[in-house]
Amino acid sequence: MAAAVFHQAIGTPYSSLHHEFRENSLRLNSNSFRLEIGVSRRGCHRSDQRNFCVVQASTSQTSVFDPVSSPSTNNTNNSKKKSNETALILMRHGESLWNEKNLFTGCVDVPLTKKGVEEAIEAGKRISNIPVDMIYTSALIRAQMTAMLAMTQHRRRKVPIIIHNESEQARIWSEIFSEDTKKQSIPVIAAWQLNERMYGELQGLNKQETADRYGKEQVHEWRRSYDIPPPNGESLEMCAERAVAYFKDQIEPQLLSGKNVMIAAHGNSLRSIIMYLDKLTSQEVISLELSTGIPMLYIFKEGKFIRRGSPVAPTEAGVYAYTRGLAQYRQKLDDMFH
């Protein structure tokens, strides 16, 4: 299925994709392999690579805001309206059980609270009119739950499907045999590189008690400085080395090829990606805080990332300051579903 879904997702013929799975070095994981994260001078890494496979993304420029292309609505006039901008949604996961308990979580795989589930659904409502062709999540359940719950609210009603590339058998056993069904699916790729920063020996400790013990300033430095790692953990810089590299290698080519992408990840992996998108300095990123379950929207156009609207505005239109392309997409949804 993986190859089949990707055929649909990135427009690469099955045979060449299959070949690239074997030959290239770009790696994706599934949510089911065991992560063995360690920290080296170069940052967070994993040691079990048996289950990785490879996907090569197409980089040709294609249409973006023509995703409402079911056989009944697609026609040749649509091609005239094609735009070369793509949408990028960044979503921090909803509240987790350890956020609720105020514990450092990092790479510990903790699920959402009921409030977190509701936040994810609310986030989904906010992006329900924005096109999504591909979803990237971390390998951690709180990000995956958030992505899936958010998509239950999307008006396009495509089905997010987790790609299983961990073994040849997993690929074969999850194959889809209907082209129509594939067209109504959104591939979901889980990548450990988007995981929360590894919080080292702070994982599982209470944030307030840690501040009481080591001092507020020390803990703030561990949590927010760019290049100072918590004990035996990753600094934001180390987290950026894998998260931003993954974004550039895997996600940017998808945006370039016309895919609208949603990323559901974590406070610090997203801070590092936003630092790259907004060209923030290591000083500026210190004050960047992300709320749980609030989606942010960027438009990718002519090689540039443009942040749209304010994530805290009260109305959807205010939040995302629709571009013409986004307004057209929304209009198509209105035409289709009313």
Ligand SMILES: O=C(O)[C@H](O)COP(=O)(O)O
């Ligand atoms: O890992 C954690 O504890 C949180 O997801 C992020 O924590 P922070 O706000 O302390 O960086």
